[in-house]
Amino acid sequence: MQIIWLGHSGFRIEIEDQVLLVDPWLGGNPTFPDDKRSEAIADASAILLTHGHFDHAADIEGIVKDTGAHLYAMVELAGILEHRGFQTTGFNFGGTVAIGATTVTMVRAAHSSTIELDGRLLPAGDPAGFILRGEGHTIYISGDTDVMADMGVIAERYAPDIGILCCGGHFTMDMAGAAFAAKKYFNFKTVIPCHYKTFPLLAQSAQPLVDALPDIDVIEPQVLAPIEI
Numbered sequence: 385m386q387i388i389w390l391g392h393s394g395f396r397i398e399i400e401d402q403v404l405l406v407d408p409w410l411g412g413n414p415t416f417p418d419d420k421r422s423e424a425i426a427d428a429s430a431i432l433l434t435h436g437h438f439d440h441a442a443d444i445e446g447i448v449k450d451t452g453a454h455l456y457a458m459v460e461l462a463g464i465l466e467h468r469g470f471q472t473t474g475f476n477f478g479g480t481v482a483i484g485a486t487t488v489t490m491v492r493a494a495h496s497s498t499i500e501l502d503g504r505l506l507p508a509g510d511p512a513g514f515i516l517r518g519e520g521h522t523i524y525i526s527g528d529t530d531v532m533a534d535m536g537v538i539a540e541r542y543a544p545d546i547g548i549l550c551c552g553g554h555f556t557m558d559m560a561g562a563a564f565a566a567k568k569y570f571n572f573k574t575v576i577p578c579h580y581k582t583f584p585l586l587a588q589s590a591q592p593l594v595d596a597l598p599d600i601d602v603i604e605p606q607v608l609a610p611i612e613i
Contacts, residue, residue: 385519385613389605390424391415392439392582393528393550400485400518405431406525406548407440408447415582420608425451430483433457434527436464436499436508439582444470456481456488460509464499477512486518491538493529495556515542521613523548524570528556528579535569546613547572550579551593552586559587563596575602576611 388396391413395406405428410416416424428451433441435458448455448470455465455472462474475481480489495511513527515538524544538544547570551562556579566572575597577590590604603611 385521386610387523387546387548387576387605387613388424388610389576389578389607391607393434393579394440395525395548395578396424396428397516397523399516402429402484402486402518403427404429404483404486404516405447405453406514407432407434407527408443409439409441410443411446412442413439413582415607417607424608425453427451428453431455432488432514432525433461434493434513434525435495435497435511436461436506437497437528438500440528441499454483456483458490458497458509458512460507461497461499464501464506464508468501477510486516489515489517489542491515491524491542492532492534493527494532494534495528495530513538515544517542519613521545524572526550530557531561531565531568535565539569539571544570545573547575548578549575551577551590552580552582554585555579559590559592560596563593566597566600572600574613575600576605577602578605 386398459474462472493511497508499508514525516523522544523546550556
């Protein structure tokens, strides 16, 4: 398995027989090199959207056009995009979809979700996180969220060994919040931080998370550098 950070909250996850793009905001992303777009989206089979905010979904139309990847999202967000001509699968909390040999379960996140289309800001259903299972691993993708008690249920039910956690603060939980969640609710072996470094408002280093979780392999990702699991 390879987990490849695309900057901000975007990831390319090569798992089982799939290449999954999660929240792939590339164009306009200050942390992503524009000349690497083709490399980032090559052979993508599916796109997972946690919610509709621009820093997660603004590039969707172009990426779908270039890859033909099927899009998976909260049912209301999927419905909006389906009316735009996308091939989508909408699902909801507790729902599980099979994408090839990988399964994806939608779980709760504490945030908000809108999407801008044709100059209008539309409500886009609830924000979400995902549980990915494949190659003997279970990955919890938090999406944009604060610490929440639901994490206890997610941990008990799915027992993820890898956590991809937002941690930049201001719009989501910060480094201290992500560390608190990891220690209180989960038994991660690996944690990968995201939703940081992008803007001055956000945390610029994950060192506080590394320091707070000495018994967990906290990997501060580099854009387009594969993390082998």
